[in-house]
Amino acid sequence: MKAIVNVFLKEGVLDPQGKAVHHALASLNFNDVKDVRIGKQIILELTANDKTRAEAEVKEMCETLLANTVIEDYSIEIA
Amino acid sequence: MKAIVNVFLKEGVLDPQGKAVHHALASLNFNDVKDVRIGKQIILELTANDKTRAEAEVKEMCETLLANTVIEDYSIEIA
Structure with a gap:
């Protein structure tokens, strides 16, 4: 099972890497x-086969x- | 228009960042x-409105x- x-x-947190790429473009x-x-x-x-359990674990x-929840958001997709 | x-x-190129996260997990x-x-x-x-043109430009x-095509692959999604 794969998790993305x-x-x-x-939103609102400055993204210097994005800004640098924007300028370069x-x-x-x-x-x-x-x-x-x-x-x-x-x-x-993942080795798990249960989608619900896998999602909870991820x-x-x-x-x-994986994420610094003070400044970052995340989304999980189980495939 | 948004491009992701x-x-x-x-495949086959060593991913040290992934390995580090794997060990940490x-x-x-x-x-x-x-x-x-x-x-x-x-x-x-993007400011462009034409999907085909936007895709070509991206x-x-x-x-x-954006990508180092020697060692990296990329996928484009226009939304």
Whole structure:
């Protein structure tokens, strides 16, 4: 079972990596970019077969390690 | 228009960040994780309204800046 976790800075939190990419794109003449935000995508290969249990476990992983919940939001997708 | 770009290390390319997270999860007693891969997710806010043109432009951005195509693969999703 595969879990896809997307971790993003919360709205309003400054994203310097995104800003840097935005500037770099502008300097390469990609001018119709309004905003860039950069996050992490974490793909976990799990041995568990129970979708509900897997989701609960991945949620705990996010809360304890994968995301800094003070400044980051996350979403979990079980495939 | 919003474009979501996922950038991942190619199969077979060592992912040290993923390995580190895998070990950290194991040390926190999350033992049913088989593998972890970590990539970037880039969300671009575009002014363009034409989906086909937007996709072509984002592909060019990936080839020139967003992904290192020697070791990374990318996927583009236009929303």
